[in-house]
Amino acid sequence: MPRPNRQRERRQEILDAAIDLIERHDLATLRVTDVAAELGLTANAVRYYFKDMHQLLSELALRSDVRFYDDRLAMVRRTADPAEQLALTIASGLPTGPEDAEWRAIWRAVLAAGFELDQRREVQGIYHRQVGLYAEILAGGASAGRFALRGPAQDAAMTLMAMEDYLGYRIVARDPDVTRATALRLMRQYAEIVTGVALPATS
Numbered sequence: 001m002p003r004p005n006r007q008r009e010r011r012q013e014i015l016d017a018a019i020d021l022i023e024r025h026d027l028a029t030l031r032v033t034d035v036a037a038e039l040g041l042t043a044n045a046v047r048y049y050f051k052d053m054h055q056l057l058s059e060l061a062l063r064s065d066v067r068f069y070d071d072r073l074a075m076v077r078r079t080a081d082p083a084e085q086l087a088l089t090i091a092s093g094l095p096t097g098p099e100d101a102e103w104r105a106i107w108r109a110v111l112a113a114g115f116e117l118d119q120r121r122e123v124q125g126i127y128h129r130q131v132g133l134y135a136e137i138l139a140g141g142a143s144a145g146r147f148a149l150r151g152p153a154q155d156a157a158m159t160l161m162a163m164e165d166y167l168g169y170r171i172v173a174r175d176p177d178v179t180r181a182t183a184l185r186l187m188r189q190y191a192e193i194v195t196g197v198a199l200p201a202t203s
Helices: 004-024 032-039 043-047 053-062 064-076 082-093 101-111 121-143 153-172 180-195
Strands: none
Touching (some): 004 032, 032 043, 032 053, 064 082, 064 101, 064 121, 082 121, 082 153, 082 180, 101 153, 121 153, 121 180, 153 180
């Protein structure tokens, strides 16, 4: 049996290979054998970690928890200013640009879960954890007297997540009218209206 550290490395390599393949192939026709071939492995070597593409795609969807929740939470904790926390959370939730392969692959994997999220609690939770992060920042800013919220923190958090998801999709779908700069501007404008404060600049 591979050592635990090597197992983690191999799982990461398989997920990275899947991201590369999703960029070049139709997700609906992607098979474990394709991922194995990309890595020069046998299909059984991949199945040791992921029994089928359904499990692999579920893991890829959950990878968004690292980038869009864990990493953002760590970033938020590095500053005590709610306005800076909100600005950083907005900026880091959007794709870096139309070539952000990880963002595109993660959301293709999320969409592959279908339209029955009540049956896919692990995928459903991705969205709600991120809403919770926004809500915590907004409520914390209001409690500290930094924000003058114009409505419930939860409502504003859900709206910000809806904007993040859809505008992010338009960016990676290469909509010429929706760039990262445009999405940042729209989200920041909404956040400033709902909090009553100007957000610090971010890239």
